[in-house]
């Protein structure tokens with residue numbers, strides 16, 4: 090276990106400023122802080138940086154957005170990093186999430202002693218990045234039409250769509266590649282080729298599991314809970330229920346806006362943990378706080394925020410919190426593009442080799458599951 | 460830095476006015492604001508501060524009850540910093556002085572309150588390649604003993620300049636010049652009001668430093684840039700005029716290891732802060 094931790098943030102006037110330190114006896118020079126900052130600017134965000142300082146070794150994690158925060162773990166003498174990378178990353182993520190949303194609740198001693206962690210992003214969180222990265226969803230839409238496309242052609246197309254010279258196809262494609270939605274391969278004679286191997290869809294699912302749990306073991310709230318869910322998903326006419334598959338060409342449509350919200354909730358580590366708890370069963374505030382290890386005041390704030398988004402609601406005179414709608418991003422096989430792909434092969438717009446490779450990739454991805 | 464603080468009453472009358480440094484647009488500005496204050500209503504602000512860009516300055520304004528509050532600051536100032544100051548001032552004024560102003564009484568003690576609030580941090584970044592004398596310059600400015608050997612700066616060294624310049628607290632950022640640290644330069648000059656580009660006055664170094672001028676112009680377009688032709692005591696030194704010509708920025712001579720240059724250099728920085736970016740632009744037009 091690291092023997093200490095400190096947290097610093099970047100200030101354009103004061104440089105790296107230390108805000109929390111545990112134990113308070115850790116001594117840091119301006120040079121130490123500069124080295125930590127330097128390694129983060131040089132390295133990749135989202136990964137741990139190891140730095141040998143003049144009289145200590147540290148491992149640190151920085152926030153991806155602005156303002157820049159850096160969590161620095163001071164390693165014990167002779168302490169190996171191998172084997173505890175996940176713990177350090179987990180604790181780092183926990184602190185960064187707290188700093189962003191509940192800075193007054195940050196307790197570095199508690200984090201270190203009780204190993205408070207936020208797990209690594211799940212697939213659905215990685216999918217969420219597609220909807221939160223500018224132009225990434227646009228690129229996905231294009232792939233939903235094409236199935237297969239050349240990287241160079243995609244870049245040209247994107248440029249004409251976005252009409253900005255500075256668009257970086259790599260950054261736009263990154264969330265699609267990282268989450269496994271597209272695969273990029275060099276195919277002989279066709280150059281770098283992009284394949285759509287998974288399609289994703291963001292929507293609000295009914296909270297089936299939690300509702301089932303309530304029906305079986307929390308009879309006193311089951312009916313109210315069921316009614317609230319029904320009211321949202323299929324209210325009596327003339328009200329229209331929730332229909333996420335309604336056609337949307339309008340970029341300002343409420344559904345696209347809702348997709349953005351869903352992605353934001355999933356991507357927010359703290360909101361996501363709360364949602365995950367409530368997917369299982371209704372819980373009290375105290376139970377959620379205990380299960381997530383987040384302070385009660387923070388969980389309360391989150392529950393209210395989620396309530397405003399129609400994700401949570403409370404029943405039983407306010408004592409129990411339930412999931413009203415379950416923000417979900419699901420992946421499925423994009424078989425709908427195949428007829429077009431075959432037609433293009435017949436018309437010699439696509440090379441048979443490329444199409445064969447596509448089928449192989451789809452089979453790798455989905456074949457075994459069936 | 461903050462140049463003017465002004466409070467207007469309901470009829471566009473000047474309730475309070477303070478000038479820390481000249482801003483060319485002042486008279487026109489006042490006319491404009493008087494007009495503005497008649498047209499804007501409280502609801503538009505909702506406690507927030509708006510700002511508007513002029514060629515060399517930025518005007519921050521907000522309205523509370525019948526009063527319009529105005530700050531004039533440099534374009535290079537960090538808007539967040541100035542907005543916070545405006546809000547502090549509004550709060551103090553409304554709490555302790557609004558009633559006096561309405562009764563046309565003198566605002567005793569308000570001047571001190573404004574002085575306290577209007578102090579801003581002004582960042583002066585010292586940029587240049589390794590070993591040209593940036594850290595030596597920093598020590599010279601701070602009146603410290605000068606190190607004789609080159610101890611390369613790691614990252615950056617941030618120090619206050621004890622000398623006062625009106626209502627500005629000056630922080631000097633002495634950047635590391637070694638090439639591995641070049642990835643930090645753009646980030647580190649963010650929000651600088653003045654950037655001093657130090658050269659050792661050799662032809663090779665001055666030519667290389669043109670790149671730094673470009674970097675500064677791109678990253679902090681509102682900052683004032685000054686060139687320094689250091690190490691003028693060495694035989695290899697180009698004249699400051701020549702260095703200035705090559706860099707395309709106003710350039711001053713320096714021997715950073717010679718304490719007698721200290722006052723001159725402080726005056727140069729002082730003027731750069733007070734004049735701001737506007738000076739060079741206005742001269743052209």
Ligand SMILES: Nc1nc2c(ncn2[C@@H]2O[C@H](COP(=O)(O)OP(=O)(O)OP(=O)(O)O)[C@@H](O)[C@H]2O)c(=O)[nH]1
Nearest residue numbers: 590591592593594595608609611612636690714715
């Ligand atoms: N002869 C002479 N030497 C100088 C002058 N100014 C600085 N030096 C010397 O140049 C060397 C480098 O000075 P520094 O101030 O440490 O250089 P720096 O620009 O801070 O270098 P980095 O921190 O690596 O970017 C030192 O040995 C100084 O004594 C000068 O005007 N004349």
Ligand SMILES: [Mg+2]
Nearest residue numbers: 593594611612
């Ligand atoms: Mg130095």
